Amino acid sequence: MEENKSSLISIIEKYKDDMVSTMSEMVSIPSISPMSDGKGEGARADFLEGKLKEWGFEVKRYDYVDETNTKRPNLVARHGNNERTVWFVAHMDTVAPGDRSLWLTDPFKAEIKDGKIYGRGTNDNGQDLIASIYALRAIKEFGSDTTFNMGVALVADEELGSKYGIQKLLEEQGIFGDNDMFVVPDYLSEGGSMVEIAEKGSLWLKIKVNGKQVHASTPALGVNANRNASKLITKIDEMLHQKYNATDNIYQPPYSTFEPTKREKNVDSVNIVPGSDIFYFDCRVLPTYKLDDVLNDVKSVCNSNDFKAVKIEIETFSREDPAEPTSMDSDVVKRLLKSIKEVMNVDAKPMGVGGGTCAAFFRHRGFPAVAWGTEAEDMAHQPNEYCRIDDMVNDAKVFANMCL
Numbered sequence: 116m117e118e119n120k121s122s123l124i125s126i127i128e129k130y131k132d133d134m135v136s137t138m139s140e141m142v143s144i145p146s147i148s149p150m151s152d153g154k155g156e157g158a159r160a161d162f163l164e165g166k167l168k169e170w171g172f173e174v175k176r177y178d179y180v181d182e183t184n185t186k187r188p189n190l191v192a193r194h195g196n197n198e199r200t201v202w203f204v205a206h207m208d209t210v211a212p213g214d215r216s217l218w219l220t221d222p223f224k225a226e227i228k229d230g231k232i233y234g235r236g237t238n239d240n241g242q243d244l245i246a247s248i249y250a251l252r253a254i255k256e257f258g259s260d261t262t263f264n265m266g267v268a269l270v271a272d273e274e275l276g277s278k279y280g281i282q283k284l285l286e287e288q289g290i291f292g293d294n295d296m297f298v299v300p301d302y303l304s305e306g307g308s309m310v311e312i313a314e315k316g317s318l319w320l321k322i323k324v325n326g327k328q329v330h331a332s333t334p335a336l337g338v339n340a341n342r343n344a345s346k347l348i349t350k351i352d353e354m355l356h357q358k359y360n361a362t363d364n365i366y367q368p369p370y371s372t373f374e375p376t377k378r379e380k381n382v383d384s385v386n387i388v389p390g391s392d393i394f395y396f397d398c399r400v401l402p403t404y405k406l407d408d409v410l411n412d413v414k415s416v417c418n419s420n421d422f423k424a425v426k427i428e429i430e431t432f433s434r435e436d437p438a439e440p441t442s443m444d445s446d447v448v449k450r451l452l453k454s455i456k457e458v459m460n461v462d463a464k465p466m467g468v469g470g471g472t473c474a475a476f477f478r479h480r481g482f483p484a485v486a487w488g489t490e491a492e493d494m495a496h497q498p499n500e501y502c503r504i505d506d507m508v509n510d511a512k513v514f515a516n517m518c519l
C-alpha cells in the first residue's frame with residue numbers, strides 16, 4: 116500500500132507543469148453566468164471535455180437550458196470498476212472580475228509569480244477543478260486496482276444557486292450511486308486544516324415598516340417609520356439572541372448569528388419624517404432550530420403592541436433550511452481526514468460553517484458530503500484572485516490518495 120501511495124503521488128508530481136498550463140488556458144476562457152452578463156460555461160466546458168477525452172475518458176455531458184436560452188453544461192467522468200465511487204464536484208463558473216482598476220493583472224490572462232497563478236477563478240473553483248481532473252488522470256495512469264472508483268462532476272451555475280448545475284444533475288438517473296461519497300472542493304481553509312461537514316440554516320429577511328411621512332417640524336401629524344424601524348431592529352435583535360442562544364462547537368462561530376445588515380435609503384432630506392423604512396436581517400441558524408420558528412418569532416415581535424402605529428411587511432428574501440450534517444463516522448470523512456494526514460501531515464478538523472457550498476444539496480438527499488481544499492488566504496471573488504501551485508498539486512494528491 117505504501118508503495119502504491121508513493122507511485123500515485125509521483126504521477127501527480129510529474130503533472131505539475133501540465134496542471135499550470137491547463138489552468139492558464141482555462142483562465143483565458145471566461146465562464147460567467149448569463150445572469151451576470153456573461154456567456155455561460157459553454158466554451159470552458161468544451162475545453163475541459165476535450166482534455167478529458169484526450170486523456171481517454173468517456174465524458175457524459177448534460178446541457179440544461181436556462182431562462183436566457185443559454186445551454187448550461189455539466190460534465191461527468193469516472194474511472195474504476197468498484198461498487199462505490201468517491202465523487203469530486205467542482206464548478207466551472209466564476210463571478211465577474213468586478214472593478215478592473217483594482218486588478219494588477221488581466222483577470223483573463225493567467226500570470227504566474229512567486230509560485231502563484233493569478234486570474235479570475237483561479238481560487239474559486241479553478242484550483243480544485245484542475246486538482247480533481249488531474250487526480251482522475253493519475254488514478255487512470257496508476258492502473259492498479261483501487262478501493263473506490265473516482266468520479267469527477269464539473270458543474271455549472273454554482274455562483275448563482277446551482278439551478279442549472281448540481282441541482283439538475285442530482286435528478287438524473289444512473290450517475291450517482293446510493294453508497295457513493297462526495298467531496299465538494301469549494302470550501303478552502305488555511306493549510307487545509309478544516310473539513311466542512313455541516314452548514315447552518317440561512318434565512319434572509321426583508322422588513323418594511325410603513326408609517327406616515329410629514330415635515331419634521333410637525334412630527335405629531337405623521338408616524339416616523341425610521342424611529343419604529345430602529346426600535347423594531349433592536350427588539351428583533353434582542354429576542355433572537357436571547358431565545359436562539361444554543362452553542363455547538365463543531366460550527367464556526369459556534370452559535371447562531373443574527374445580523375441586521377442592509378438598510379434601504381428612505382427620504383432625501385433631513386427635514387422629512389420618513390413614511391417608510393426598509394431593513395434586512397441575515398440569520399444563520401444552528402440546525403437544532405427550525406427556520407419556521409425563527410420566522411414566527413420575528414412576526415410576533417412585529418405584531419406586538421409596541422408597533423401598533425405602523426404597518427409591517429415581512430418578506431423572506433432567501434431561505435436555505437439546514438441539512439442533516441455529514442456524520443464524523445462516515446467513510447467520506449474518515450477517508451478524507453486520513454488522506455490529508457498521509458499526504459500533508461495535517462490533522463484536519465471536521466467543522467460546520469455559516470452556509471454556502473453545494474455540499475448541502477447532497478446532504479439534503481441523504482448523501483454523505485464534505486467540502487475541503489487548501490489555500491493561503493481567502494481569495495474567492497476578490498480582485499487579484501490567485502491560487503498557489505503547491506496547494507493545487509497537494510489537493511490533487513489528497514483526492515487521488517482517498518480512492519486507494
Ligand SMILES: [Zn+2]
Nearest residue numbers: 206239240301
Ligand atoms: Zn466556489
